[in-house]
Amino acid sequence: MKQLDGTGLKRLHREWRRRTTARLALVLDSVQSPFNVGSIVRTAAAYRVEHIWSCGATAPLDASGVRKTAMGTERYLTIDVVENVAAAITAARDDGFLVIGLELAGDARPLHELTLHDTCLVVGHEDHGLSAATLARCDEVAYVPLVGKVGSLNVAVATATALYEARRQEWTRESTGDAT
Numbered sequence: 001m002k003q004l005d006g007t008g009l010k011r012l013h014r015e016w017r018r019r020t021t022a023r024l025a026l027v028l029d030s031v032q033s034p035f036n037v038g039s040i041v042r043t044a045a046a047y048r049v050e051h052i053w054s055c056g057a058t059a060p061l062d063a064s065g066v067r068k069t070a071m072g073t074e075r076y077l078t079i080d081v082v083e084n085v086a087a088a089i090t091a092a093r094d095d096g097f098l099v100i101g102l103e104l105a106g107d108a109r110p111l112h113e114l115t116l117h118d119t120c121l122v123v124g125h126e127d128h129g130l131s132a133a134t135l136a137r138c139d140e141v142a143y144v145p146l147v148g149k150v151g152s153l154n155v156a157v158a159t160a161t162a163l164y165e166a167r168r169q170e171w172t173r174e175s176t177g178d179a180t
Helices: 006-018 036-045 064-070 085-094 132-137 156-177
Strands: 022-029 053-055 078-084 096-102 118-122 138-142
Touching: 022 078, 022 085, 022 156, 036 053, 036 064, 036 156, 053 085, 078 085, 078 118, 085 118, 085 132, 096 156, 118 132, 118 156
Parallel strands: 022 053, 022 118, 053 078, 096 118, 096 138
Antiparallel strands: none
16 A cells, blocks of 8 residues: 555545535634644645634634644635624524533533534634533534543643544544435
């Protein structure tokens, strides 16, 4: 087995793009680390996130750490900076998204048990997560199940895992013929 060349990579990714129609969006609620924001932006561009709402104390896109980690991928995204998470969630819902908070919370459900189609994920501060008021505004709250001795993931890694799960569900539904 050999690595794909540029043409092979384009063909590979084109096939997955054809199989991808569900809409994804993100709300970043006070994600303060520029490196986390940049990583989330780059991952969002890779998974064809349609819209990002940046709110609260989220690191600005022009911060050097964001730019360094995002590597210019913000140009593929629509990103709005809004004052607060309530406005971002309202905008996402008005745009037709099911709003799912990603948080380790008592009534949260394992992410894979939810149907992730036209989904806006809300992710929060690295240490404090999402506030109770934000969780109350979400349609659902989910978490990424972990089985090791570590109880939580970095916000950028959790976001990447959740975005992959949303796409995986879509691709699985398509390959099995299930309708959403």
